[in-house]
Amino acid sequence: MRFKIISEIVEMEIIAVGNAIRDLERLQTFYGEGRWRKLKGCATILLNNGRVRRAELHWYEAHGIGRREVKRKRYLD
Numbered sequence: 001m002r003f004k005i006i007s008e009i010v011e012m013e014i015i016a017v018g019n020a021i022r023d024l025e026r027l028q029t030f031y032g033e034g035r036w037r038k039l040k041g042c043a044t045i046l047l048n049n050g051r052v053r054r055a056e057l058h059w060y061e062a063h064g065i066g067r068r069e070v071k072r073k074r075y076l077d
Helices: 024-031
Strands: 003-005 010-017 037-047 052-062 066-075
Touching: 024 052
Parallel strands: none
Antiparallel strands: 003 037, 010 037, 037 052, 052 066
16 A cells, blocks of 8 residues: 655664665665665655554665655554
C-alpha cells in the first residue's frame, strides 16, 4: 500500500552507514555515489484508503541525492 508523509519525521536515528548497508552497491548503481546512510524515524502518514496513521519509517539518504525508498515498517497507533 502506498502512502504520503503528512507530518515532519521525528525521532530520526541512523541505523547503518556506508559498508554496513546491505544494499549499498544497488543504491550506488541506481542513484549514484554518495555517503549513504540508512535511517529510521516516526511520522504521520496518509494511506491510499484515506486513513491517517502514525508509523515507523525506514529510508536511505545521501548528501546531494536526498531521501530514497521510504518504507513503512510498522504502525505506532
